[in-house]
Amino acid sequence: QGSSAEELLRACLGTATGEVSAAKFREALNQIYMQNSMVDRDFMASDRHHFNSETFNEGRALITQGMTAIKANIRSGNFQAARETLGRALHTLQDFYSHSNWVELGNKKPYPNLIRPDLTISNIAVNTPTCSDCASGTCSNPLLPAILNEKKLTSGYMGLFSNNKPQKCSHGGDADLSSTQNPRGGINKDERKPHNADFHNTAVAIATEATLQLLEDIRGAAGNKDYLLMGIARSAVLCFVIDTTGSMADDIAEAKRVAHNIIDSKKGTQDEPSEYILVPFNDPFGPLIRTTNPDVMKAEIAKLDASGGGDIPEMCLSGLQLALTGAPASSQIYVFTDAPAKDTHLEKTIIALIRSTKSTVSFFMTPTKRSTRSVSSEPRSVFQLYYDLALASGGQAIQVSKAELPSATDIIVDTSTSALVTILQRARNPGRVEIFPFLLDASVSNITAYITGDSLRFTLKSPSVSQSHTVSNGPLAVIQTVGNLRRVHFTSPIETGLWNISVES
Numbered sequence: 001q002g003s004s005a006e007e008l009l010r011a012c013l014g015t016a017t018g019e020v021s022a023a024k025f026r027e028a029l030n031q032i033y034m035q036n037s038m039v040d041r042d043f044m045a046s047d048r049h050h051f052n053s054e055t056f057n058e059g060r061a062l063i064t065q066g067m068t069a070i071k072a073n074i075r076s077g078n079f080q081a082a083r084e085t086l087g088r089a090l091h092t093l094q095d096f097y098s099h100s101n102w103v104e105l106g107n108k109k110p111y112p113n114l115i116r117p118d119l120t121i122s123n124i125a126v127n128t129p130t131c132s133d134c135a136s137g138t139c140s141n142p143l144l145p146a147i148l149n150e151k152k153l154t155s156g157y158m159g160l161f162s163n164n165k166p167q168k169c170s171h172g173g174d175a176d177l178s179s180t181q182n183p184r185g186g187i188n189k190d191e192r193k194p195h196n197a198d199f200h201n202t203a204v205a206i207a208t209e210a211t212l213q214l215l216e217d218i219r220g221a222a223g224n225k226d227y228l229l230m231g232i233a234r235s236a237v238l239c240f241v242i243d244t245t246g247s248m249a250d251d252i253a254e255a256k257r258v259a260h261n262i263i264d265s266k267k268g269t270q271d272e273p274s275e276y277i278l279v280p281f282n283d284p285f286g287p288l289i290r291t292t293n294p295d296v297m298k299a300e301i302a303k304l305d306a307s308g309g310g311d312i313p314e315m316c317l318s319g320l321q322l323a324l325t326g327a328p329a330s331s332q333i334y335v336f337t338d339a340p341a342k343d344t345h346l347e348k349t350i351i352a353l354i355r356s357t358k359s360t361v362s363f364f365m366t367p368t369k370r371s372t373r374s375v376s377s378e379p380r381s382v383f384q385l386y387y388d389l390a391l392a393s394g395g396q397a398i399q400v401s402k403a404e405l406p407s408a409t410d411i412i413v414d415t416s417t418s419a420l421v422t423i424l425q426r427a428r429n430p431g432r433v434e435i436f437p438f439l440l441d442a443s444v445s446n447i448t449a450y451i452t453g454d455s456l457r458f459t460l461k462s463p464s465v466s467q468s469h470t471v472s473n474g475p476l477a478v479i480q481t482v483g484n485l486r487r488v489h490f491t492s493p494i495e496t497g498l499w500n501i502s503v504e505s
Helices: 005-019 021-041 056-075 079-099 145-149 197-229 245-266 292-301 316-326 342-355 384-395 410-415
Strands: 240-241 276-281 290-292 334-336 361-367 397-399 434-440 448-452 457-461 466-468 476-480 485-490 497-504
Touching: 005 021, 021 079, 056 079, 056 334, 079 197, 079 361, 145 384, 145 485, 240 245, 240 316, 245 292, 245 410, 276 292, 290 292, 290 466, 292 485, 316 334, 342 384, 361 410, 384 397, 397 457, 448 497
Parallel strands: 240 276, 240 334, 334 361, 361 397
Antiparallel strands: 276 290, 434 497, 448 485, 457 466, 457 497, 476 485
């Protein structure tokens, strides 16, 4: 019916769209759009990036080299790099039809030589005048008859810093200083104006078709599956940051179990992570280990061993910083530790990285006595920094005993999906009596609420039914309590409409 992200997903994936979020697709598209537009900012004065000044061979090289890089990045699983390179290559390709005289020469179809490295660009108007003088600057077609008759290819000269140019057409417009020198005027079709409306419309149509041809070329090389994974079906990176000091043996064993479970359950599915990252931290921290092969990641996690440590808080933020800088945007990062961080000076850096990468960080904290010598023994204050970082990222801060940890890690299985959408997040410190409303519609499924805090009492209410926190398996949800976490998994089918959670804490 249209071209919304949701409809495109359904057209491409059919019934599998329940496993994939249209929000992720929109985000992928926005990365392409952003890189496309940033060519004007980052390469404003580069003729070849815009096919200005008859730089046809140089501009074509950018496109064909970009296509090679896109295909290589898809093969190696670097989908974000593929999307960003695609945006830049498309900008240059699309500019050809606006900045050259391809449309004025009567062409109605794209120029295939721009995306074919085995073909050459010919009949360029070398060492010859190309335009007549246009005093008004708004002539509909100032190209010389000889250029049109001989089908010579030219493009406008752009003078951002100087008005010097040969006896050639200018790009035109207020920013082009060369357009005031003979021959005056310009031939760009970037905007629809009264004098160039037909040429502009034709350039848009051909640039659109040329874009589709380039995408088809990439799809043909990558195959349908990997082409879709470039933005639609592949989830974000799955990243573990694990404390490996001496008291963490039980935690490391649980992290191994969960990682293996996720890798095995999602392997070969559309929800399989595009990359796996592991960052162990002790004193020192690292290295960062990354792989697209799930079996390699299982082997790397299996090598982890707990050693050293003692009473010293850990370099947790250093390990987290390494993960945030090494992982692509929108990654899910899970941190396992049993002690507060000693590198607290990195807090603002971590928050800045969280905001810029839009990654989600969740902490699994299993406090031990070793964490109480150098800081207060009050549980919340010991780990307050982790709570603050989790909140800033949209993640969870789960504090449990080592024995309870296996019951808490269900949240990792819940959240390691590309279809994850956060409907509501609120935080209060100190807690108080409050009602939190949220709307559920038919587009959401498999809904889970996570409530963390001390001495929690709450009631879940649908538009027609309510369930107290004291009822572990009721009409609305199954409620699991572990440590400071209440995991509320809603029972299907979901009643649509306005729900709320009434909390007393």
